[in-house]
Amino acid sequence: MAQQKYRRLTAHTPQFWMLIAFHVLVVAAALGAVIYMEEQGHGVTGMTNQIVWGMPHVFAVFLIVAASGALNVASVSSVFHRLAYKPFARLSGILAIALLIGGLAVLVLDLGRPERVFVAMTTYNFKSVFAWNIYLYSGFVVIVAGYLFSMMDRRVSQIPKVNTIFGWTAFSWRLILTTGTGSIFGFLAAREAIFGAIMAPLFIASSLVYGLAFTVLVLMTMSFETSDKLCTPEMTGKFRGLLIIFSAATLFLTAIAHLNKFYSAATQGVELFLLRDGGIYPLVFWLGQIVVGSLAPLFLLAFMSEGAAGRRNLGLASALFLVGGLAQMYTTIVGAQAYPLNIFPGVQASSSFFDGAINSYTPSLPEILLGISGISIAMLIAALAFRLLPFLPQSQTQSGD
Numbered sequence: 001m002a003q004q005k006y007r008r009l010t011a012h013t014p015q016f017w018m019l020i021a022f023h024v025l026v027v028a029a030a031l032g033a034v035i036y037m038e039e040q041g042h043g044v045t046g047m048t049n050q051i052v053w054g055m056p057h058v059f060a061v062f063l064i065v066a067a068s069g070a071l072n073v074a075s076v077s078s079v080f081h082r083l084a085y086k087p088f089a090r091l092s093g094i095l096a097i098a099l100l101i102g103g104l105a106v107l108v109l110d111l112g113r114p115e116r117v118f119v120a121m122t123t124y125n126f127k128s129v130f131a132w133n134i135y136l137y138s139g140f141v142v143i144v145a146g147y148l149f150s151m152m153d154r155r156v157s158q159i160p161k162v163n164t165i166f167g168w169t170a171f172s173w174r175l176i177l178t179t180g181t182g183s184i185f186g187f188l189a190a191r192e193a194i195f196g197a198i199m200a201p202l203f204i205a206s207s208l209v210y211g212l213a214f215t216v217l218v219l220m221t222m223s224f225e226t227s228d229k230l231c232t233p234e235m236t237g238k239f240r241g242l243l244i245i246f247s248a249a250t251l252f253l254t255a256i257a258h259l260n261k262f263y264s265a266a267t268q269g270v271e272l273f274l275l276r277d278g279g280i281y282p283l284v285f286w287l288g289q290i291v292v293g294s295l296a297p298l299f300l301l302a303f304m305s306e307g308a309a310g311r312r313n314l315g316l317a318s319a320l321f322l323v324g325g326l327a328q329m330y331t332t333i334v335g336a337q338a339y340p341l342n343i344f345p346g347v348q349a350s351s352s353f354f355d356g357a358i359n360s361y362t363p364s365l366p367e368i369l370l371g372i373s374g375i376s377i378a379m380l381i382a383a384l385a386f387r388l389l390p391f392l393p394q395s396q397t398q399s400g401d
Helices: 014-040 055-070 072-078 083-109 114-122 129-152 160-186 199-226 233-263 265-277 280-302 307-338 365-388
Strands: none
Touching (some): 014 365, 055 160, 055 199, 055 307, 072 199, 083 129, 083 199, 129 160, 160 199, 160 307, 199 233, 199 307, 233 265, 233 280, 233 307, 265 307
């Protein structure tokens, strides 16, 4: 078998520069929003003492979860020895790092005092899942960077065991990372909507969908930019099948999570709130997550044709999966906070401190800009990496680095 060759991104189309300019403008606007929120305080946002995690956290968690899933393509090639995926392993690894940094950047900038991130990095309360995640996130970057080095260094890549060790380590670490992220919510006993062990496997399944969707969209963008068919008809079919399986698994676990809440009389109230009576939250769940973000892309993939039309359907389905992912995170994070805390089970409580009251939340423009900037930061990091180092696979008919 001929050795796979890789290339840097050298030539650029006007559309590429327009995309870069758009992401730069988004990041610049987000920095302005950060300065505005820091000077005026978080009172200018939609967040309150009742809903303390808003749109920035929705985007941040979405990107962190997607980062874990983006590494799946590399894991399939190294851990499960599916050689068809090997040409995309480098791209998978750098995209995973970029998405994680984009998500963490949003969290840091939302602190109000970003420099205090060093306090979180040096002072630990191991009874909190957040403390664990400091190690999980930083460890993920280090391990994936080593994984990329084992693939790209000429001497190290000739030692199969090194790449295998890094592959298994990265695969195990990303499962632990996503489990930790899901456990942030699953361990919150006071939040009836999300408390439960099923949050960890649900986040793992969701990560596979989001990460692969990002990978497909980046591959298609780079295919257009390099005029090279990076996503062959064979790989298009494989990505289609994986997206169907991962999305179906996510839908199944989502159904189990909600049915479990309905089964218990103590949590039926919060389920009715999220699925029927909660105003915007049932709309986001049913229309955003289920219809637009799950059923519509599954329909596109199920009846996907071959050729250019099939690739367009794959790209559109991937974009819709990402929209559904944001809807899922919005319902999970904001919807869970909107429902009142059950401080005294079996007793109806109300006071001037909003006990027993439904909490309202309207995202502000600065929050939305900050959240979207996480995606832009990730894409700019990925574009810079493609420009500097040979991460992109190429056809055997072309010469490479």
